[in-house]
Amino acid sequence: xxxxxxxxxxxxxxxxxxxxxxxxxxxxxxxxxxxxxxxxxxxxxxxxxxxxxxxxxxxxxxxxxxxxxxxxxxxxxxxxxxxxxxxxxxxxxxxxxxxxxxxxxxxxxxxxxxxxxxxxxxxxxxxxxxxxxxxxxxxxxxxxxxxxxxxxxxxxxxxxxxxxxxxxxxxxxxxxxxxxxxxxxxxxxxxxxxxxxxxxxxxxxxxxxxxxxxxxxxxxxxxxxxxxxxxxxxxxxxxxxxxxxxxxxxxxxxxxxxxxxxxxxxxxxxxxxxxxxxxxxxxxxxxxxxxxxxxxxxxxxxxxxxxxxxxxxxxxxxxxxxxxxxxxxxxxxxxxxxxxxxxxxxxxxxxxxxxxxxxxxxxxxxxxxxxxxxxxxxxxxxxxxxxxxxxxxxxxxxxxxxxxxxxxxxxxxxxxxxxxxxxxxxxxxxxxxxxxxxxxxxxxxxxxxxx
Ligand SMILES: Cc1cc2nc3c(=O)[nH]c(=O)nc-3n(C[C@H](O)[C@H](O)[C@H](O)COP(=O)(O)OP(=O)(O)OC[C@H]3O[C@@H](n4cnc5c(N)ncnc54)[C@H](O)[C@@H]3O)c2cc1C
Numbered sequence: 367x368x369x370x371x372x373x374x375x376x377x378x379x380x381x382x383x384x385x386x387x388x389x390x391x392x393x394x395x396x397x398x399x400x401x402x403x404x405x406x407x408x409x410x411x412x413x414x415x416x417x418x419x420x421x422x423x424x425x426x427x428x429x430x431x432x433x434x435x436x437x438x439x440x441x442x443x444x445x446x447x448x449x450x451x452x453x454x455x456x457x458x459x460x461x462x463x464x465x466x467x468x469x470x471x472x473x474x475x476x477x478x479x480x481x482x483x484x485x486x487x488x489x490x491x492x493x494x495x496x497x498x499x500x501x502x503x504x505x506x507x508x509x510x511x512x513x514x515x516x517x518x519x520x521x522x523x524x525x526x527x528x529x530x531x532x533x534x535x536x537x538x539x540x541x542x543x544x545x546x547x548x549x550x551x552x553x554x555x556x557x558x559x560x561x562x563x564x565x566x567x568x569x570x571x572x573x574x575x576x577x578x579x580x581x582x583x584x585x586x587x588x589x590x591x592x593x594x595x596x597x598x599x600x601x602x603x604x605x606x607x608x609x610x611x612x613x614x615x616x617x618x619x620x621x622x623x624x625x626x627x628x629x630x631x632x633x634x635x636x637x638x639x640x641x642x643x644x645x646x647x648x649x650x651x652x653x654x655x656x657x658x659x660x661x662x663x664x665x666x667x668x669x670x671x672x673x674x675x676x677x678x679x680x681x682x683x684x685x686x687x688x689x690x691x692x693x694x695x696x697x698x699x700x701x702x703x704x705x706x707x708x709x710x711x712x713x714x715x716x717x718x719x720x721x722x723x724x725x726x727x728x729x730x731x732x733x734x735x736x737x738x739x740x741x742x743x744x745x746x747x748x749x750x751x752x753x754x755x756x757x758x759x760x761x762x763x764x765x766x767x768x769x770x771x772x773x774x775x776x777x778x779x780x781x782x783x784x785x786x787x788x789x790x791x792x793x794x795x796x797x798x799x800x801x802x803x804x805x806x807x808x809x810x811x812x813x814x815x816x817x
Contacts (some may be wrong), residue, residue: 372478396439399447455644528612553567565745639681648678654692709780729744745762
Protein backbone atom coordinates (compact mmCIF):
# COMPACT_ATOMS: atom_id res chain seq x y z
CA UNK A 367 0.00 0.00 0.00
CA UNK A 368 1.34 3.44 -0.93
CA UNK A 369 0.44 6.25 1.51
CA UNK A 370 1.22 9.84 0.61
CA UNK A 371 1.27 12.46 3.37
CA UNK A 372 1.25 16.15 2.41
CA UNK A 373 2.83 18.29 5.13
CA UNK A 374 5.94 17.39 7.14
CA UNK A 375 5.08 19.02 10.43
CA UNK A 376 3.78 17.64 13.73
CA UNK A 377 0.69 15.91 12.30
CA UNK A 378 2.35 14.58 9.12
CA UNK A 379 5.46 13.30 10.90
CA UNK A 380 3.40 11.54 13.56
CA UNK A 381 1.17 9.92 10.94
CA UNK A 382 4.23 8.69 8.99
CA UNK A 383 5.80 7.16 12.10
CA UNK A 384 2.59 5.54 13.34
CA UNK A 385 1.81 4.11 9.89
CA UNK A 386 5.27 2.65 9.42
CA UNK A 387 5.01 1.06 12.84
CA UNK A 388 1.47 -0.31 12.28
CA UNK A 389 1.96 -1.38 8.63
CA UNK A 390 5.72 -2.05 8.18
CA UNK A 391 5.19 -3.24 4.59
CA UNK A 392 3.54 0.01 3.49
CA UNK A 393 5.32 2.61 1.37
CA UNK A 394 5.01 5.90 3.28
CA UNK A 395 6.01 9.09 1.46
CA UNK A 396 6.12 12.40 3.35
CA UNK A 397 5.94 15.53 1.16
CA UNK A 398 7.07 18.85 2.64
CA UNK A 399 7.33 22.12 0.73
CA UNK A 400 10.12 23.59 2.90
CA UNK A 401 13.38 21.99 4.01
CA UNK A 402 12.19 21.94 7.63
CA UNK A 403 10.55 19.06 9.50
CA UNK A 404 8.35 19.59 12.57
CA UNK A 405 9.45 23.07 13.59
CA UNK A 406 8.53 24.04 17.17
CA UNK A 407 6.49 27.16 16.39
CA UNK A 408 7.51 28.95 19.58
CA UNK A 409 11.25 28.52 18.89
CA UNK A 410 11.71 32.30 19.01
CA UNK A 411 11.04 32.13 22.77
CA UNK A 412 13.91 29.66 23.18
CA UNK A 413 16.20 32.05 21.32
CA UNK A 414 15.25 34.93 23.64
CA UNK A 415 15.62 32.54 26.60
CA UNK A 416 19.11 31.65 25.26
CA UNK A 417 18.33 27.94 25.01
CA UNK A 418 19.75 28.06 21.45
CA UNK A 419 20.89 30.81 19.14
CA UNK A 420 19.10 32.22 16.10
CA UNK A 421 21.81 30.59 13.96
CA UNK A 422 20.88 27.19 15.38
CA UNK A 423 17.17 27.17 14.57
CA UNK A 424 17.46 23.55 13.46
CA UNK A 425 17.38 22.81 17.22
CA UNK A 426 13.72 23.82 16.94
CA UNK A 427 13.01 20.84 14.67
CA UNK A 428 11.64 17.73 16.35
CA UNK A 429 13.15 15.20 13.93
CA UNK A 430 15.57 14.97 11.01
CA UNK A 431 15.00 13.62 7.54
CA UNK A 432 17.68 10.97 8.21
CA UNK A 433 15.86 9.75 11.31
CA UNK A 434 12.61 9.34 9.36
CA UNK A 435 14.40 7.66 6.47
CA UNK A 436 16.04 5.21 8.86
CA UNK A 437 12.49 4.16 9.85
CA UNK A 438 11.77 3.36 6.20
CA UNK A 439 9.84 6.56 5.45
CA UNK A 440 10.57 8.35 2.16
CA UNK A 441 10.94 12.10 2.76
CA UNK A 442 10.58 14.58 -0.09
CA UNK A 443 11.72 17.99 1.13
CA UNK A 444 11.37 21.23 -0.87
CA UNK A 445 8.54 19.50 -2.67
CA UNK A 446 5.18 21.19 -2.91
CA UNK A 447 1.93 19.40 -3.66
CA UNK A 448 0.32 21.63 -6.27
CA UNK A 449 -2.78 19.68 -7.27
CA UNK A 450 -4.89 16.83 -5.94
CA UNK A 451 -6.56 14.53 -8.45
CA UNK A 452 -8.85 12.37 -6.31
CA UNK A 453 -10.54 10.71 -9.30
CA UNK A 454 -7.18 9.34 -10.49
CA UNK A 455 -5.79 8.92 -6.95
CA UNK A 456 -2.75 11.02 -7.73
CA UNK A 457 -1.04 14.18 -6.53
CA UNK A 458 0.94 16.62 -8.65
CA UNK A 459 4.16 17.68 -6.93
CA UNK A 460 6.70 20.35 -7.79
CA UNK A 461 10.34 20.54 -6.75
CA UNK A 462 10.89 24.07 -5.45
CA UNK A 463 14.49 24.17 -6.75
CA UNK A 464 14.13 22.86 -10.31
CA UNK A 465 10.38 23.68 -10.56
CA UNK A 466 10.00 20.32 -12.30
CA UNK A 467 6.59 18.70 -11.88
CA UNK A 468 5.67 15.06 -11.55
CA UNK A 469 2.75 12.91 -10.46
CA UNK A 470 2.60 10.49 -7.53
CA UNK A 471 -0.16 7.92 -7.27
CA UNK A 472 -1.56 6.77 -3.93
CA UNK A 473 -3.75 4.19 -2.30
CA UNK A 474 -4.30 6.47 0.68
CA UNK A 475 -3.65 10.20 0.89
CA UNK A 476 -3.26 12.08 4.17
CA UNK A 477 -3.68 15.85 4.15
CA UNK A 478 -1.55 17.46 6.86
CA UNK A 479 -1.03 20.96 5.43
CA UNK A 480 -1.78 22.52 8.80
CA UNK A 481 -2.50 26.19 9.19
CA UNK A 482 -0.93 29.38 7.98
CA UNK A 483 -1.29 33.11 8.45
CA UNK A 484 -4.63 34.75 9.00
CA UNK A 485 -6.07 36.19 5.85
CA UNK A 486 -5.73 39.97 5.87
CA UNK A 487 -9.47 40.26 5.47
CA UNK A 488 -10.00 38.41 8.73
CA UNK A 489 -8.40 41.21 10.67
CA UNK A 490 -9.87 43.84 8.43
CA UNK A 491 -6.63 45.79 8.52
CA UNK A 492 -5.90 46.27 4.85
CA UNK A 493 -2.35 46.06 3.58
CA UNK A 494 -0.79 47.25 6.83
CA UNK A 495 -0.87 43.66 8.08
CA UNK A 496 2.23 42.97 5.99
CA UNK A 497 4.25 45.01 8.53
CA UNK A 498 3.13 42.85 11.41
CA UNK A 499 5.56 40.10 12.43
CA UNK A 500 4.69 36.42 12.87
CA UNK A 501 6.92 33.44 13.61
CA UNK A 502 5.47 29.99 12.91
CA UNK A 503 8.32 28.82 10.63
CA UNK A 504 12.12 29.36 10.67
CA UNK A 505 12.02 32.03 7.96
CA UNK A 506 9.45 34.14 9.84
CA UNK A 507 11.24 33.43 13.13
CA UNK A 508 14.54 34.89 11.82
CA UNK A 509 12.80 38.00 10.52
CA UNK A 510 10.82 38.48 13.72
CA UNK A 511 13.89 37.92 15.91
CA UNK A 512 15.90 40.52 14.04
CA UNK A 513 13.18 43.15 14.52
CA UNK A 514 12.18 42.22 18.07
CA UNK A 515 15.71 42.02 19.43
CA UNK A 516 16.44 45.62 18.44
CA UNK A 517 12.98 46.97 19.39
CA UNK A 518 12.31 48.52 22.80
CA UNK A 519 8.57 49.09 22.61
CA UNK A 520 6.94 45.92 21.37
CA UNK A 521 3.26 45.30 20.73
CA UNK A 522 1.91 41.75 20.89
CA UNK A 523 -1.48 41.18 19.32
CA UNK A 524 -3.34 38.51 21.26
CA UNK A 525 -3.19 37.59 24.95
CA UNK A 526 -3.58 33.86 24.43
CA UNK A 527 -0.92 31.24 25.13
CA UNK A 528 1.18 32.27 22.11
CA UNK A 529 1.27 35.96 23.06
CA UNK A 530 1.89 35.45 26.77
CA UNK A 531 4.67 32.92 26.21
CA UNK A 532 6.40 35.41 23.90
CA UNK A 533 5.86 38.22 26.44
CA UNK A 534 7.40 36.03 29.18
CA UNK A 535 10.58 35.58 27.11
CA UNK A 536 10.80 39.19 25.91
CA UNK A 537 10.21 40.61 29.40
CA UNK A 538 13.44 39.00 30.63
CA UNK A 539 15.18 41.91 28.89
CA UNK A 540 14.61 44.84 31.32
CA UNK A 541 14.99 47.39 28.52
CA UNK A 542 11.91 46.17 26.68
CA UNK A 543 8.41 47.52 27.21
CA UNK A 544 5.61 45.27 26.02
CA UNK A 545 2.02 46.14 25.20
CA UNK A 546 -0.43 43.31 24.69
CA UNK A 547 -3.59 44.12 22.74
CA UNK A 548 -6.48 41.73 23.42
CA UNK A 549 -10.06 42.04 22.27
CA UNK A 550 -11.41 40.07 25.25
CA UNK A 551 -11.50 41.53 28.73
CA UNK A 552 -8.66 39.36 30.10
CA UNK A 553 -5.81 37.12 28.99
CA UNK A 554 -6.10 33.35 28.45
CA UNK A 555 -9.91 33.51 28.56
CA UNK A 556 -10.20 30.20 26.68
CA UNK A 557 -8.43 28.18 29.35
CA UNK A 558 -8.83 30.01 32.66
CA UNK A 559 -11.60 31.67 34.65
CA UNK A 560 -11.09 35.25 35.89
CA UNK A 561 -10.09 34.17 39.43
CA UNK A 562 -7.19 32.15 37.97
CA UNK A 563 -6.00 34.75 35.44
CA UNK A 564 -5.96 37.22 38.35
CA UNK A 565 -3.10 35.22 39.89
CA UNK A 566 -1.16 35.48 36.63
CA UNK A 567 -1.84 39.20 36.28
CA UNK A 568 -0.37 39.82 39.74
CA UNK A 569 2.90 38.12 38.64
CA UNK A 570 3.34 40.20 35.49
CA UNK A 571 5.84 43.08 35.77
CA UNK A 572 4.62 46.66 35.13
CA UNK A 573 6.74 46.80 31.94
CA UNK A 574 4.09 44.54 30.41
CA UNK A 575 0.99 46.56 29.81
CA UNK A 576 -2.37 45.17 28.65
CA UNK A 577 -4.85 46.94 26.41
CA UNK A 578 -7.83 44.70 27.11
CA UNK A 579 -11.12 44.93 25.29
CA UNK A 580 -9.34 46.52 22.31
CA UNK A 581 -9.26 44.99 18.85
CA UNK A 582 -6.15 45.50 16.73
CA UNK A 583 -7.04 47.20 13.48
CA UNK A 584 -3.73 48.05 11.84
CA UNK A 585 -0.12 49.13 11.92
CA UNK A 586 0.54 52.30 10.00
CA UNK A 587 3.62 54.43 9.40
CA UNK A 588 3.57 58.09 10.43
CA UNK A 589 6.87 59.39 9.13
CA UNK A 590 9.41 56.93 10.55
CA UNK A 591 7.19 56.00 13.46
CA UNK A 592 5.07 52.83 13.48
CA UNK A 593 1.66 53.37 15.02
CA UNK A 594 -0.73 50.64 16.17
CA UNK A 595 -4.41 51.42 15.72
CA UNK A 596 -7.25 49.62 17.41
CA UNK A 597 -10.95 49.65 16.58
CA UNK A 598 -12.55 52.70 18.08
CA UNK A 599 -9.82 55.01 16.79
CA UNK A 600 -7.34 54.50 19.59
CA UNK A 601 -3.66 54.53 18.55
CA UNK A 602 -0.21 54.37 20.11
CA UNK A 603 3.40 54.29 18.85
CA UNK A 604 5.44 51.09 18.76
CA UNK A 605 8.82 49.88 17.47
CA UNK A 606 7.48 46.48 16.36
CA UNK A 607 4.18 44.60 16.36
CA UNK A 608 3.88 40.84 16.40
CA UNK A 609 0.83 38.71 15.69
CA UNK A 610 0.18 36.04 18.32
CA UNK A 611 -3.09 34.61 17.04
CA UNK A 612 -3.95 31.14 15.86
CA UNK A 613 -3.67 30.88 12.08
CA UNK A 614 -6.31 29.30 9.83
CA UNK A 615 -6.39 25.93 8.00
CA UNK A 616 -4.37 25.82 4.75
CA UNK A 617 -7.05 24.69 2.32
CA UNK A 618 -5.99 26.22 -1.00
CA UNK A 619 -5.06 22.77 -2.35
CA UNK A 620 -8.30 21.06 -1.46
CA UNK A 621 -10.62 20.34 -4.40
CA UNK A 622 -14.35 21.01 -4.19
CA UNK A 623 -15.05 17.28 -4.17
CA UNK A 624 -13.78 17.21 -0.57
CA UNK A 625 -16.30 18.84 1.75
CA UNK A 626 -15.35 21.60 4.14
CA UNK A 627 -17.09 22.68 7.34
CA UNK A 628 -18.63 26.17 7.56
CA UNK A 629 -15.44 27.45 9.23
CA UNK A 630 -13.14 26.14 6.46
CA UNK A 631 -11.85 23.17 8.40
CA UNK A 632 -11.95 19.89 6.48
CA UNK A 633 -14.99 17.74 7.21
CA UNK A 634 -13.89 14.39 8.65
CA UNK A 635 -15.50 11.43 10.40
CA UNK A 636 -14.22 9.96 13.67
CA UNK A 637 -11.39 8.21 11.78
CA UNK A 638 -10.24 11.51 10.19
CA UNK A 639 -11.56 10.30 6.83
CA UNK A 640 -12.77 13.09 4.56
CA UNK A 641 -15.80 12.80 2.30
CA UNK A 642 -13.44 10.91 -0.05
CA UNK A 643 -12.78 7.60 1.78
CA UNK A 644 -9.24 7.34 0.38
CA UNK A 645 -8.29 10.75 1.73
CA UNK A 646 -7.75 11.59 5.41
CA UNK A 647 -7.18 15.02 6.95
CA UNK A 648 -5.40 15.60 10.26
CA UNK A 649 -3.81 18.24 12.51
CA UNK A 650 -4.68 21.92 12.16
CA UNK A 651 -6.90 21.14 9.16
CA UNK A 652 -9.66 19.57 11.23
CA UNK A 653 -11.92 19.97 14.23
CA UNK A 654 -12.07 17.32 16.95
CA UNK A 655 -14.69 16.30 19.52
CA UNK A 656 -14.29 18.50 22.60
CA UNK A 657 -15.57 17.11 25.88
CA UNK A 658 -18.93 15.39 25.95
CA UNK A 659 -20.90 18.63 25.54
CA UNK A 660 -19.38 20.15 22.42
CA UNK A 661 -19.62 18.08 19.26
CA UNK A 662 -16.49 19.48 17.61
CA UNK A 663 -14.08 22.34 18.19
CA UNK A 664 -11.03 23.71 16.39
CA UNK A 665 -8.15 23.08 18.79
CA UNK A 666 -4.90 23.89 16.95
CA UNK A 667 -2.43 22.24 19.32
CA UNK A 668 0.47 19.88 18.70
CA UNK A 669 -0.95 17.28 21.11
CA UNK A 670 -4.21 17.28 19.12
CA UNK A 671 -2.31 17.07 15.80
CA UNK A 672 -0.61 13.90 17.08
CA UNK A 673 -3.91 12.49 18.35
CA UNK A 674 -5.59 12.96 14.95
CA UNK A 675 -2.56 11.34 13.25
CA UNK A 676 -2.88 8.28 15.47
CA UNK A 677 -6.62 8.00 14.84
CA UNK A 678 -6.04 8.09 11.07
CA UNK A 679 -3.13 5.62 11.19
CA UNK A 680 -5.06 3.14 13.31
CA UNK A 681 -8.01 3.21 10.92
CA UNK A 682 -5.85 2.93 7.79
CA UNK A 683 -4.00 -0.03 9.27
CA UNK A 684 -7.25 -1.69 10.33
CA UNK A 685 -5.88 -2.07 13.86
CA UNK A 686 -8.74 -0.14 15.45
CA UNK A 687 -12.20 0.98 14.55
CA UNK A 688 -12.50 3.10 17.72
CA UNK A 689 -12.01 6.50 16.16
CA UNK A 690 -10.76 9.64 17.85
CA UNK A 691 -11.70 10.09 21.47
CA UNK A 692 -12.87 13.37 22.98
CA UNK A 693 -10.20 15.94 23.60
CA UNK A 694 -10.21 17.88 26.86
CA UNK A 695 -8.16 20.79 25.39
CA UNK A 696 -5.44 20.14 27.95
CA UNK A 697 -2.64 22.68 28.12
CA UNK A 698 0.33 23.38 30.33
CA UNK A 699 2.55 26.42 30.18
CA UNK A 700 5.10 28.52 32.08
CA UNK A 701 4.31 32.23 32.27
CA UNK A 702 6.12 34.86 34.32
CA UNK A 703 7.42 32.33 36.86
CA UNK A 704 4.12 30.42 37.18
CA UNK A 705 3.26 26.98 35.85
CA UNK A 706 -0.33 26.97 34.61
CA UNK A 707 -2.49 24.08 33.45
CA UNK A 708 -6.04 23.74 32.23
CA UNK A 709 -8.21 20.89 31.05
CA UNK A 710 -11.90 20.55 30.23
CA UNK A 711 -14.37 23.41 30.37
CA UNK A 712 -14.12 26.59 32.42
CA UNK A 713 -16.85 27.83 34.76
CA UNK A 714 -17.56 30.63 32.28
CA UNK A 715 -18.03 28.11 29.48
CA UNK A 716 -20.34 25.94 31.59
CA UNK A 717 -22.72 28.90 31.78
CA UNK A 718 -22.67 29.28 27.99
CA UNK A 719 -23.23 25.54 27.61
CA UNK A 720 -26.13 25.71 30.07
CA UNK A 721 -24.65 23.12 32.41
CA UNK A 722 -25.28 23.49 36.11
CA UNK A 723 -21.82 23.29 37.64
CA UNK A 724 -20.13 24.03 40.92
CA UNK A 725 -16.50 24.95 41.36
CA UNK A 726 -14.17 24.60 44.28
CA UNK A 727 -10.78 26.28 44.59
CA UNK A 728 -8.12 25.43 47.15
CA UNK A 729 -4.89 27.29 47.78
CA UNK A 730 -1.99 25.26 49.16
CA UNK A 731 1.28 26.82 50.28
CA UNK A 732 3.35 23.96 51.70
CA UNK A 733 5.05 21.05 49.91
CA UNK A 734 7.27 19.13 52.32
CA UNK A 735 10.04 19.67 54.84
CA UNK A 736 12.33 16.99 53.29
CA UNK A 737 11.87 18.08 49.68
CA UNK A 738 11.51 21.73 50.68
CA UNK A 739 10.12 24.01 47.96
CA UNK A 740 10.79 27.64 48.73
CA UNK A 741 7.60 29.77 48.46
CA UNK A 742 5.60 26.83 47.15
CA UNK A 743 2.14 27.72 45.92
CA UNK A 744 -0.66 25.80 44.28
CA UNK A 745 -4.13 27.07 43.43
CA UNK A 746 -6.30 24.20 42.25
CA UNK A 747 -9.78 24.80 40.86
CA UNK A 748 -12.11 21.90 40.06
CA UNK A 749 -15.33 22.41 38.09
CA UNK A 750 -17.91 19.66 38.39
CA UNK A 751 -21.50 18.80 37.63
CA UNK A 752 -23.54 20.20 40.52
CA UNK A 753 -25.74 17.10 40.88
CA UNK A 754 -23.69 14.12 39.72
CA UNK A 755 -20.27 15.52 40.77
CA UNK A 756 -18.78 14.46 37.42
CA UNK A 757 -15.55 16.39 36.92
CA UNK A 758 -15.84 18.72 33.91
CA UNK A 759 -12.82 20.99 34.15
CA UNK A 760 -9.72 21.78 36.19
CA UNK A 761 -7.36 24.73 36.30
CA UNK A 762 -4.20 25.09 38.32
CA UNK A 763 -1.50 27.66 38.93
CA UNK A 764 1.63 26.58 40.76
CA UNK A 765 5.20 27.61 41.47
CA UNK A 766 6.38 23.98 41.10
CA UNK A 767 7.10 22.23 37.79
CA UNK A 768 6.22 18.68 38.91
CA UNK A 769 2.91 19.81 40.44
CA UNK A 770 1.79 20.96 36.97
CA UNK A 771 1.54 17.25 36.09
CA UNK A 772 -1.63 17.00 38.20
CA UNK A 773 -3.43 18.44 35.19
CA UNK A 774 -2.87 15.20 33.24
CA UNK A 775 -4.57 13.21 36.01
CA UNK A 776 -7.59 15.50 35.77
CA UNK A 777 -7.63 15.32 31.95
CA UNK A 778 -7.85 11.52 32.16
CA UNK A 779 -10.45 11.71 34.93
CA UNK A 780 -12.62 13.98 32.76
CA UNK A 781 -12.23 11.67 29.76
CA UNK A 782 -13.19 8.70 31.93
CA UNK A 783 -16.23 10.63 33.22
CA UNK A 784 -15.03 10.24 36.80
CA UNK A 785 -16.76 12.05 39.63
CA UNK A 786 -15.13 13.76 42.63
CA UNK A 787 -15.62 10.71 44.84
CA UNK A 788 -13.81 8.46 42.30
CA UNK A 789 -10.68 10.59 42.51
CA UNK A 790 -10.50 10.08 46.26
CA UNK A 791 -9.55 6.48 45.48
CA UNK A 792 -6.63 7.54 43.28
CA UNK A 793 -3.47 5.69 44.28
CA UNK A 794 -0.25 7.72 44.57
CA UNK A 795 3.28 6.66 45.36
CA UNK A 796 4.88 8.34 48.35
CA UNK A 797 8.62 8.92 48.41
CA UNK A 798 9.62 11.52 51.02
CA UNK A 799 12.44 12.93 48.89
CA UNK A 800 10.02 13.48 45.96
CA UNK A 801 6.46 13.71 47.22
CA UNK A 802 4.49 16.43 48.96
CA UNK A 803 3.44 15.78 52.56
CA UNK A 804 -0.22 15.75 51.63
CA UNK A 805 -2.38 14.46 48.82
CA UNK A 806 -3.41 17.72 47.13
CA UNK A 807 -6.20 16.13 45.08
CA UNK A 808 -7.82 14.28 47.98
CA UNK A 809 -7.61 17.31 50.29
CA UNK A 810 -9.22 19.58 47.70
CA UNK A 811 -11.99 17.14 46.91
CA UNK A 812 -12.82 16.45 50.56
CA UNK A 813 -13.28 20.17 51.11
CA UNK A 814 -15.30 20.52 47.90
CA UNK A 815 -17.64 17.75 49.06
CA UNK A 816 -18.29 19.59 52.35
CA UNK A 817 -19.58 22.59 50.40
C1 LIG B 1 3.48 31.02 17.18
C2 LIG B 1 2.81 29.70 17.49
C3 LIG B 1 3.16 29.00 18.65
C4 LIG B 1 2.54 27.80 18.95
N1 LIG B 1 2.92 27.15 20.08
C5 LIG B 1 2.35 25.97 20.39
C6 LIG B 1 2.72 25.25 21.58
O1 LIG B 1 3.57 25.69 22.36
N2 LIG B 1 2.10 24.06 21.84
C7 LIG B 1 1.15 23.55 21.00
O2 LIG B 1 0.62 22.46 21.28
N3 LIG B 1 0.80 24.19 19.86
C8 LIG B 1 1.36 25.38 19.53
N4 LIG B 1 0.98 26.04 18.40
C9 LIG B 1 0.02 25.37 17.49
C10 LIG B 1 0.80 24.37 16.62
O3 LIG B 1 1.79 25.07 15.90
C11 LIG B 1 -0.08 23.65 15.62
O4 LIG B 1 -1.18 23.07 16.27
C12 LIG B 1 0.71 22.53 14.93
O5 LIG B 1 1.85 23.05 14.29
C13 LIG B 1 -0.17 21.82 13.89
O6 LIG B 1 0.60 20.87 13.21
P1 LIG B 1 0.24 20.43 11.73
O7 LIG B 1 1.23 19.39 11.36
O8 LIG B 1 -1.21 20.11 11.64
O9 LIG B 1 0.40 21.74 10.83
P2 LIG B 1 1.56 22.79 10.59
O10 LIG B 1 2.50 22.80 11.74
O11 LIG B 1 0.90 24.05 10.21
O12 LIG B 1 2.36 22.21 9.36
C14 LIG B 1 1.86 22.06 8.07
C15 LIG B 1 3.01 21.67 7.17
O13 LIG B 1 2.52 21.42 5.88
C16 LIG B 1 3.39 22.00 4.92
N5 LIG B 1 2.61 22.25 3.70
C17 LIG B 1 1.52 23.05 3.57
N6 LIG B 1 1.06 23.02 2.31
C18 LIG B 1 1.86 22.17 1.62
C19 LIG B 1 1.89 21.71 0.28
N7 LIG B 1 0.99 22.14 -0.63
N8 LIG B 1 2.85 20.86 -0.10
C20 LIG B 1 3.78 20.41 0.81
N9 LIG B 1 3.80 20.81 2.09
C21 LIG B 1 2.85 21.67 2.50
C22 LIG B 1 3.89 23.26 5.61
O14 LIG B 1 5.10 23.73 5.04
C23 LIG B 1 4.06 22.77 7.04
O15 LIG B 1 5.33 22.24 7.28
C24 LIG B 1 1.56 27.27 18.08
C25 LIG B 1 1.20 27.97 16.92
C26 LIG B 1 1.80 29.17 16.63
C27 LIG B 1 1.39 29.93 15.39
